[in-house]
Amino acid sequence: MVRETTPYYWEFLGRKYWPSLGPGYNAGLILFHLKRIRSINWESVWSDSLQYLSSKLVELPTAEQDVLNRIAHVHGHTLHDLPCTWNVQLGAFSDVTLCPVTWSLTSKAANTVKSTNTKELKLIHFNAHLKPEDVQPKRFRWLKPNIDSRAVMKFDLVRKYFIVYNAFRELPQSCWS
Structure with missing residues (x-):
């Protein structure tokens, strides 16, 4: 854990x-x-x-x-103490400074991260009482993913989470059968 x-x-x-x-x-x-x-x-x-x-x-x-x-x-x-990158927590009260990471959404960004000391997020956990469909049922069309290698702030992690989450929600049901 x-x-x-x-x-x-x-x-x-x-x-x-x-x-x-x-x-x-x-x-x-x-x-x-x-x-x-x-x-x-x-x-x-x-x-x-x-x-x-x-x-x-x-x-x-x-x-x-x-x-x-x-x-x-x-x-x-x-107990096996896993690195924090395996459960980056995005709850309302989570403190992302306890686990500074980046989240590469492009191969270019991933390659840049490899040349830095920044840790790459492995698994993200939206551990909040309100889930994405409760707070934002529509896709964020105005968001542009940050593609550099700096550790990202909580807003950036949440923003990227919504981008990926909504991309999966928009896949046709036939993809899952």
Whole structure:
């Protein structure tokens, strides 16, 4: 899993919601090492962690992510800390300065990035309560993608996300059958 980049959880809610290592981990991308998971009796560990959290909290604000953070806290050997580029989080309170990246939408930009120290985004996670169709049902026609290699700001990431998201939405249904 990738470390959480939304300070809201540890700054405003406090540790009582995050029985975790540091700021906790975001469950937007999870890669399980199945051999390690099986070695700890996963079903029992999950159940014990859920019961523990349920006894301490009225609700789990981030649902299964709270349970996964508890498991990572208690069974640290089961956790593999992925680079932040594998889960760049775009929630309303996410802090992109915790994971400065660029997102190349052209081969020219990708080649330029290779010659710099800028990290290339691998996976983007729109972890917000409102989804693209809730806030912008129509394609942004006025947006022009930034093609240089500088680390991009949150607005640029969101803008590019909408461009790619809407491009996929406009594909004919026959492409998916």
